Amino acid sequence: MTTHETGSHAAPDSEAADTEARIFEAALRVFARKGKDGARLQEIADEAGIHRPLLHYYFRTKQKLYEAVAAHMFGQFLDSFDAPSHDGPFADVLRAFIDHYVDNIREHQNMAKWMVAENMAGNPFLGERLAAAFETEGSPQRHMEEAILRATERGEIRPVNQKQLMLTIVSACVFFFIQLPTVKMLNPLARDDFDAFVEARKEHVFEVIYYGLASREEVADA
Amino acid sequence: MTTHETGSHAAPDSEAADTEARIFEAALRVFARKGKDGARLQEIADEAGIHRPLLHYYFRTKQKLYEAVAAHMFGQFLDSFDAPSHDGPFADVLRAFIDHYVDNIREHQNMAKWMVAENMAGNPFLGERLAAAFETEGSPQRHMEEAILRATERGEIRPVNQKQLMLTIVSACVFFFIQLPTVKMLNPLARDDFDAFVEARKEHVFEVIYYGLASREEVADA
DNA sequence: AGAGTGTTTGACAACATGGTCAAACAATAC
DNA sequence: GTATTGTTTGACCATGTTGTCAAACACTCT
Numbered sequence: 001m002t003t004h005e006t007g008s009h010a011a012p013d014s015e016a017a018d019t020e021a022r023i024f025e026a027a028l029r030v031f032a033r034k035g036k037d038g039a040r041l042q043e044i045a046d047e048a049g050i051h052r053p054l055l056h057y058y059f060r061t062k063q064k065l066y067e068a069v070a071a072h073m074f075g076q077f078l079d080s081f082d083a084p085s086h087d088g089p090f091a092d093v094l095r096a097f098i099d100h101y102v103d104n105i106r107e108h109q110n111m112a113k114w115m116v117a118e119n120m121a122g123n124p125f126l127g128e129r130l131a132a133a134f135e136t137e138g139s140p141q142r143h144m145e146e147a148i149l150r151a152t153e154r155g156e157i158r159p160v161n162q163k164q165l166m167l168t169i170v171s172a173c174v175f176f177f178i179q180l181p182t183v184k185m186l187n188p189l190a191r192d193d194f195d196a197f198v199e200a201r202k203e204h205v206f207e208v209i210y211y212g213l214a215s216r217e218e219v220a221d222a
Numbered sequence: 223m224t225t226h227e228t229g230s231h232a233a234p235d236s237e238a239a240d241t242e243a244r245i246f247e248a249a250l251r252v253f254a255r256k257g258k259d260g261a262r263l264q265e266i267a268d269e270a271g272i273h274r275p276l277l278h279y280y281f282r283t284k285q286k287l288y289e290a291v292a293a294h295m296f297g298q299f300l301d302s303f304d305a306p307s308h309d310g311p312f313a314d315v316l317r318a319f320i321d322h323y324v325d326n327i328r329e330h331q332n333m334a335k336w337m338v339a340e341n342m343a344g345n346p347f348l349g350e351r352l353a354a355a356f357e358t359e360g361s362p363q364r365h366m367e368e369a370i371l372r373a374t375e376r377g378e379i380r381p382v383n384q385k386q387l388m389l390t391i392v393s394a395c396v397f398f399f400i401q402l403p404t405v406k407m408l409n410p411l412a413r414d415d416f417d418a419f420v421e422a423r424k425e426h427v428f429e430v431i432y433y434g435l436a437s438r439e440e441v442a443d444a
Numbered sequence: 445a446g447a448g449t450g451t452t453t454g455a456c457a458a459c460a461t462g463g464t465c466a467a468a469c470a471a472t473a474c
Numbered sequence: 475g476t477a478t479t480g481t482t483t484g485a486c487c488a489t490g491t492t493g494t495c496a497a498a499c500a501c502t503c504t
Contacts, residue, residue: 037260038259090435113342117339117342119401119403120400122403128407130407131407156437157437164422164423165430167397168394170397172390175392175396176389179338181344181346182348186385200383204382204386204387204390208434209431209435210434210436212435213312213380214313214434215379215380
């Protein structure tokens with residue numbers, strides 16, 4: 001058994017002590033870049049600046065390393081969506097949700113892409129966590145769902161299936177990030193001034209989802 | 223040089239003649255399932271019911287096989303979006319677009335997932351093709367863009383950035399498909415009656431994008 | 445200094461996988 | 475029939491990659 005978790009004694013210089021953390025971070029980057037199958041332990045080792053056998057010393061196998069990093073990533077990623085509850089008019093709640101959500105994806109693009117890839121591959125982790133979050137009092141997901149419900153009851157917004165709406169909002173906030181290379185080829189602004197593009201996207205998503213496309217005259221006869 | 227393209231002579235029984243096609247289809251499935259790195263030539267051979275060296279006989283290398291299948295897949299996938307131009311009220315055009323788009327993704331889920339994965343990995347193919355499509359008279363993309371423009375000029379819909387809107391529509395139509403396992407964990411209908419869910423999704427996407435969430439009273443004071 | 449503990453290193457084994465080859469096997473043309 | 479051409483097969487090689495190991499190393503404690 002290794003006892004490297006406890007830095008009791010035999011603790012080398014600070015740079016050597018965090019070998020495990022450096023492996024972790026390197027693995028995060030490489031797995032995000034190359035995928036589980038495409039990643040090579042040698043590449044992770046190189047990027048961490050250590051010798052390959054150390055990977056096996058700290059994490060037994062590639063599989064275990066992957067699982068460890070993935071679990072940590074999932075947790076951190078989901079946690080990053082926690083935000084102080086925002087009440088008031090639904091328009092404000094929606095705007096705040098989009099703002100926070102998009103900012104988080106931008107901060108954690110590696111994780112977001114990785115997670116989407118995992119979901120595509122059928123990994124149930126995110127589904128389980130989200131299903132739990134929707135049952136958990138005070139979670140951002142639950143909060144949003146309740147806000148939709150309240151706004152509907154108050155007649156603030158039209159009746160709508162909450163699950164579908166959540167899916168639509170998330171789609172609009174996430175999809176363009178994971179397809180970024182393609183989006184950049186089609187949208188000059190995304191290439192030239194990415195931050196401006198992201199802000200414009202936030203605004204657009206809110207506008208379309210909240211106000212819709214139809215002009216008021218059109219809506220009037222609907 | 224092999225001449226297997228020309229079935230001139232040495233054409234065996236019909237089942238052996240389409241060896242190449244069987245490899246092709248098997249490769250399509252396996253690559254879509256496992257990704258380029260995760261896919262094993264042995265698995266493709268098994269699924270095609272042939273011996274592994276035949277893969278090298280028809281396509282020299284794994285790389286070449288991948289490229290051949292990918293190119294064919296991209297082309298077919300994009301072509302499948304061609305549809306008779308639909309004119310008339312923008313609401314109808316939008317509805318038809320969503321309907322056609324979603325149906326196509328449903329028919330070609332393997333290809334859709336594969337394509338998204340390729341885009342994530344930075345493959346510029348789709349971006350190039352789409353960029354070209356937007357410049358091509360009569361392409362579905364161009365048609366939609368023009369429809370948006372006309373509807374805006376006619377005052378049928380509110381002014382909006384076309385590129386952003388296209389992105390939003392596509393996001394709403396595609397994202398839930400590529401995240402299907404997760405969506406199914408969160409949405410009972412998607413699990414129990416998928417076709418009904420897809421139809422409901424089409425309707426929801428149209429409703430939200432065209433009419434928006436805000437009730438008319440809310441819109442009135444906006 | 446010497447023992448003990450945890451870490452790092454280099455060399456190595458085991459295996460999977462992509463790729464090659466020459467010989468066997470049709471099928472047709474002569 | 476035999477020759478020719480294209481296809482299929484099984485055995486094989488080369489390489490890359492994961493995983494193991496024992497020995498070297500550093501560090502602390504007595």
